[in-house]
Amino acid sequence: MKKGWIALDIDGTVTDNVYEVPRPVDDYLHSLVDKGWNIVFITGRTYSFAIKPLKTLSFPYTLGVQNGADILRMPTKEKIFRNYLSSDVLAIVDEACKGQKEDYLVYTGYERGDSCYYRPDRFSKDLLEYFEVLKTLATDPWVEVKSFPLEELKGFPLIKCFGTEEDMYKVSEYLAKYPDIKTSVIRDPIKKEVFLTMITNKEATKGNVVRFVCRKEHPNLPVIAAGDDMNDIPMLVEADVKIVMENAPKKMLSLADIVAPSASQHGLIQGLEKAIKKYDA
Template identity: 45%
Template structure:
């Protein structure tokens, strides 16, 4: 079938307002677009296993990128299309920057190891145990405790996650921006309203570079529609011919929109995509 174009979608707050599922109406609408020749590409900060909880019921071919583009997978074949992982060499830089922050950071191992995290329990106060337990519920494999983060030279991992209040995360975000080896995104935590997240990935792993890598793999220059609702979606939106932003997004993100969509809780991506298709 002739490729009509690409539709790149964030998941949380864009495609769905639910933690573990995509609304039936949205999945059926996307299925119809896929049948007409549109390539559907989900790009998320989620881990692989959590992403599949939402996407596995979909009955059409699609691509998805996890952890802001660290891994790109083609479905239904589960074929790894592209990978961009971090080196342990960045940990000393992070240790220096990590001052006066209440909660330690987490290092994700990657989906082939079971999406677990390396973590240092002694650096988390008991008051935050409930949150760590929530994160652990999305990992098929048990988390690994470490006294210190020490890895072999050949090791690599998809993402480092920092979390805390906006006031705590903002100076750390600014301190890490100058490291050219990294992509750093600051977003609202979809699991806990009180937290902001810093998602740290390799410089080749952002939602924008994930789009570039995937489209290059298919030698595609077809039209692109992208939709998102947070700051880590901006690199993806910048690549798009038509930019959809959800009404629930921060004002700075909404300022980039060609189309403002109703909230994900209203399945707002459907009317927004309909409008985008009419504009092309």
């Protein structure tokens, strides 16, 4: 018998390691699936980067990548939903980033190899050195261009801007006047001093993954959600029980029904145990 849904961010929630889900967390989630809980991972990562820590999982789950631009049934990779941007957005983002120190990346989506287009002459030396690190973490091909190939980018899932927290909020505020665009500002999960503005189709949010999948497939079942950064807020708002990791931004803690220890302490287990008690009683 199905008991409900558990919607989980990956970085900083399930794991603090870009390469793997800790064995105790893996085992605990597997035990919940065996008891009738459905697991959905919802991440800002590309598919090829998201699958790295999830590759050891031996249970079925749903995966929303790039904040829900693509939603897949795993391990079959059956496509459930897709919400992409059009190439018209690139000119708008160019205007939003005018005067910024750093530029942005454009991702093509998992069916086109998760290629990442970037203009290296518009990034600082520090960011370019960081990109060399990122290239080692996933199989995404990085493609250097002088200008973005509009014909190849008629539809794509994500733009990722880089900069200071202040600059990223300026970009987000500029883009807020465009109703078909959704932005979220988060701290980079690896280079903590860098902030990102994640730009997606307005329908590609973690909250919509909960609506499109959890609420649609089993509308009467409860949803428990856990996250640690600002792009997790739409997912938490949609959930019946909200778990926020203790190291999350302070403004998120007020949303929490449960505050869990950090991912480095496998705190998700403790948070889920408290949440599930409500439904196991």
